[in-house]
Amino acid sequence: MRDIDRISGVLQSVRYFKNWQQDEIRELASLCTWVRFEPDTVMIHAQDPASALFLIVNGHVELSYTDEDGKVGVIDLLGDGQLVGECALAPQACYAVSVKTLDATTAIRIDGAAFSTFLSAHFDRALTMMSVVAERLCQMLRQTEELKCRSAAQRLGIYLLADAVPVGDAHETPLTIEKSALARKIGMTSETFSRALKKLSEHGVSQHSNGCIIRISDTEMLAEWCGLSNNENREEQSDGFKTAV
Structure with missing residues (x-):
């Protein structure tokens, strides 16, 4: 060819x-x-x-x-x-x-x-x-709006929600790039990323497959904590953020 x-x-x-x-x-x-x-x-x-x-x-x-x-x-x-x-x-x-x-x-x-x-x-x-x-x-x-209006953990949570797919009774997000690169992508250092991930563990987020798979036990609960569910257009916002990131 x-x-x-x-x-x-x-x-x-x-x-x-x-x-x-x-x-x-x-x-x-x-x-x-x-x-x-x-x-x-x-x-x-x-x-x-x-x-x-x-x-x-x-x-x-x-x-x-x-x-x-x-x-x-x-x-x-x-x-x-x-x-x-x-x-x-x-x-x-x-x-x-x-x-x-x-x-x-x-x-x-x-x-x-x-x-x-x-x-x-x-x-x-x-x-x-x-x-x-x-x-x-x-x-x-x-x-820029996300960086100014949300905490590091909330920004990471929104990113994980945007790519989450249903697996059994939970949702999972595969990490296709290194965590250090992902941290830079959403405007934080590697240390802040680790702290954000630890904070998310309090809201049903866990790591699997050596950290390459992120599991979300309750997407509705996480979305509410990230400040999405209070907006009637939450799904549109999530789609917009997914496009942006």
Whole structure:
């Protein structure tokens, strides 16, 4: 199978491009290449000229910034099916954040200049990409709200509830990334994460399979403690937070 066929197949399966026409998908695929990165590899350096976007096919990446004092702050963690490097769609832009792989990562590299030219000729698809950028902004605003309004344990509880699936008479959430990375993702240190998990044990949360599976004995009780059940739109809030994290 040719690369363009493989890339087309991946593109049409992700939410950003799934409603595109087949000829549009193949035209976009012609602007793309496969790239593979080892763990702990910087894919994008903040302030470098933004030359390409990357669609994460398999793996996890960390978005971060460094302040004037050299302190690194984590903005987000992203995984399969997510786009990074949207700055490349703006003319002569620089990357706003750095992006580093957490594990072995396969991605599709989309040439920024060529993609911008493509979008200028496909107005409907340009609107799609504008919505992607707007959605990312909304996600960041929701994350900021959660950081300001809830305790560390509540934020962790909401994260666990968002991915929980019923197993027997309880719910379970698999942890697909290292706990230290998850802690950074939801805005806390590893030590704070451990304390938050211990606090959640008072509310029916326990660890299994060497900590890789988190079991929730009563999701309604945990949701109420996290401050979700007092809102009539609790399910919508949970879905929104799941999108954000």
